[in-house]
Amino acid sequence: MEETPSSLPIVFESPGFLRIYEDGTVERLIDRGTVPPSTQDDNFDEEKEGVASKDVLLDPQTGVFVRLYLPRLQVTDVKQKVPILVYFHGGGFCVESAASPLYHSYLNKVATEAKVIGVSVEYRRAPEHRLPAAYDDCFGVLEWLVRQAEAAEGVTIDPWLASHADFSKVFVAGDSAGGNIVHQVCIRASARNWDGLCLQGAILVHPFFAGEERIECELGTGAEVEGILKVVDGIWSISLPEGADRDHPFCNPDGPHSLALSTLVCPRTLVIVAEKDFLRDRGILYYEALKKAGKDVDLVMTEGENHVFHLLNPKSENAPLMMKRISDFMNSSSDH
Structure with missing residues (x-):
């Protein structure tokens, strides 16, 4: 047995x-399980329906796929083109999925509110696949989008992207570990000069960073802080490469071994933190480091809320306010 x-x-x-x-x-x-996409119909009528979604397998070997979200659009004589939001889910690199109910619901809302095509990434997870596996998979999605934009020979062109994607207005976003991934993907993208795709901005929601030296929020005493530290340190121990400490560049973006943030090429960055989030001060440090490096970066603090409150408590009065801030960021950035 x-x-x-x-x-x-x-x-x-x-x-x-x-x-x-x-x-x-x-x-x-x-483990919240998974939910199927809303429809697999490429002939989805965006004038009559809400948000359609479908899964596109990118790598049969790794199982990496994206869940595409197509919002309802006002179609005129010329097919309307809208920005693309590439989204990386959270979960400490170890749990959650692009197909989980939390993220499926959230991406539906983002696509509706911001009028963007959502590209939610299902990446390989630790501990079976330590970092940089997740970074490789997520950056690979940007490279797939480049091939879509250029209609590269031998590439299967997705009809939703062909009809409605504005590849000159691409944003990357993620929460928690997904926010960490956003930074790493932007670092890699900074070394590329793509003709067919233009990265307009990055959105990091409650990003998951750390360092060997404890900072204020990590120095508290009591069972609650100790319990959170045990979970956080444990996640890093099974996610980072073998033998790495918390000053590894994957963990500490402004640490002693990391590339200078001045090398980061991204037109605009939005960092969102929550007042009661244990990771709040790490997000603020990241914002301050980008500011010091001369980057165009904004910080939003949501008072009275905890980590990923917008996912766990979508009926919070602060959730739609945060959604509007994200939508405004993408729409204003796309006009620059």
């Missing part, structure tokens, strides 16, 4: 988050 995970010795545990057993089995304690 096959052993169940619970009968095997646990070799790693991040309380309430994830366990790893002696045989390598990973048990994700936060």
Whole structure:
């Protein structure tokens, strides 16, 4: 009889988050399941319906796919072109999915409110695939979009993108670990000069960063802070490359081993933090470092809210205000 995970010795545990057993089995304690896309119909009538979505497999070997979201558009004689938002989900690099109910619901809202084509990325997760696997997969999506934009020979062109995507107005966004991924993708994109695609801006929501030296929010005492630190440190220990510490560039974007932020090429950046979020001060540090490097960056603080409140409590009165700020950022940036 096959052993169940619970009968095997646990070799790693991040309380309430994830366990790893002696045989390598990973048990994700936060598992919301998945939901299917709204429709697979390429003939979706965007004048009559809300938001359509479909999954496009990019790499059969890794299982990486994107879930595309097409909002309702006002179609005139010339097919309306709208910006593209490439979105990286959170979950500490270890849990959640582009197809989870939380993210499917959220991307539907973003596509509706901001009138953008959503490209939500399903990337490989730790601990089975340590960083930089997630970065490789997410950056690969930008390169796929470049091939779509250029209609490269031998590339299957997605009809939604062909009809409605404005490749000169591309944004990248993500929350928590997804915010971390945004930074790494922008660092990689800074070294590229794409003809067919223009990255207009980056949005980091409650980004997941850390460092070896503890900062103010991490120096508190008490069971709550200790518990959060145990989870956070545990996540980094199974996500970073073997032997890396929290000053690794993947973890600390302005650390002693990281590329200077002056090398980051991104027209505009929006950093969003929440007042009660344990990661708040790390996000503020990132904003301040970008500002010091001479970058065009804005900071938004949501008072009275905790980490990813907009996903966990979408009925919060602050959730639509944050959505409007994100929508305004993309629409104003696209006019520059």
